[in-house]
Amino acid sequence: MTTTVVRPRTTPSAARLPGAWGLGLRRGVLEIRQFFRQRDHVVFTFAFPVVFLFLFASIFSDDVPDAGITASQLYVPAMMAAGIMSTSFQSLGVTIAIERDEKVLRRLRGTPMPPAAYFLGKIWLVLVTGLLETVILLAVGTGLYDIQLPSDAERWFHFAWIFLLGLTACALLGIAVSSVPKSGKSASSVVVLPFLVLQFISGVYIAIDTIPDWMLNIGALFPLKWMCQGLRGVFLPESARILEQTGSWEFGRIALVLGAWCVGGLLLCLLTFRWKDRRDG
Template identity: 45%
Template sequence: MTTTTTTRLPGNVSMGLARGRVEILQFFRQRDAVVFTFAFPAFLMAMLGLIFTEPHPGTPVSLRLVLAASIIAYGIVSTAFMSTGIGVAVDRDDGTLKRLRGTPVTATAYLLGKLMLVVVVTLGEVALLLTVAVLAFGLELPTDPGRWATFAWLLVLSTTSCTLLGIGFSALARSARSATAVMNVPAVALGFVSGIFVHILALPDAMVTVASFFPLKWMGQGFRAVFLPDTMAAFERARSWELGRVAIVLGVWTVMGLALCLATFRWRERRRG
């Protein structure tokens, strides 16, 4: 009588954690990628802070503090949307995904690994941006626990939605070379029309209307609500922080990002005609 022994494969969570550790180690071994990923949003914050030194019209709050709070949202887009989308496109182009498909690693585990990397890098990016804003521009961190609670759910929804959208958008890149343009162009364009690089009251109504369909505008508005005085809400388009609407919009984009991932994720690169 023979006894058959079956080996149970690890689950998606354990495989995802293992894959995440690999992703983190690979990322921090690429020094140029580490420096660019962390330094670019901080560089933008520093440059805009040096340019816009005057007070916001009608308030004693410096305009550079308004932009500094907004750029935290762009930092998350940089680490979660752009870097993730480019990373998935590179993995697909150089055959990493094709090789992983021949292993027990599932698509869910692979995506969990990417999300784990994004969480680590995003936390570092946000910490760096807050450090620059506090030390260079005098941003005062909130003491109200309610604001930090808002910061927490805003960070979770922003990171999750941008990561899922980045993975979904990576399918548009036909190669690793084109991935940078595919991911950067919409992010930079939305940065201008969403009131991230320019105060939102200075933008035409048509631009703001377009930006309102996308998450970056609401992310910037949410972070301004966390780090700016409540009196600054009067200078938003709706004369309010609209935190309820911020949560709804980011929640909807999270669901849409997940649907986009499920519809577009593929293990192989496209055939080139």
């Protein structure tokens, strides 16, 4: 007597369930749509560094001795670096803290969605907004302040890895720092203060050659200073190297520091990230 084994049928839909990468892409599309639906937030996000660039470039517009550039040209790459950090570190640090406080993270954690998909969605969001912010500032810099686009592939290569490493490091730090605020209401104050201080000691608002060395050394512990320096090396002439602390662009060192912050930021995320508010245990 033969026994017929009946095997469960696998439906086509079950066989094609999206993985973390596919869900992360869909989550990213949702995050981007939600971002652009908040028109006031969009305007503020993209206009803030442009307005500050216009103000500082208008106030400090004299030529920089021996550097072959104007002070306004010096601000363009610095504001680009600050824009990248704003759309990643500041944006994620505040929004994730608010989502945690409003129990959004707790509800998402209770769904079948892989946790990685949530973070991939956030990375897609900061990638799109960071790229748009950079393009806008670069358009303003080339149109109003005589910034010259690189004419060789090497400098564009430097720009690509500085942008990607810097954005990744700042995004990971933003995810990690989102666990610091005790509530969504205090998130802006907790996140914006260190970012504002870093902008002053990293060469964003103040010319790098006028900042005391001890402040630069503190700023050198964080990604923003190296992003500013790297983007200056991409978009400013070689004569401007004399303004740097070591008289060199130090692309190799910039890559090491930003790469180290990518690894360190990931470790901080793994150690500190919480899906629930502290009051929920």
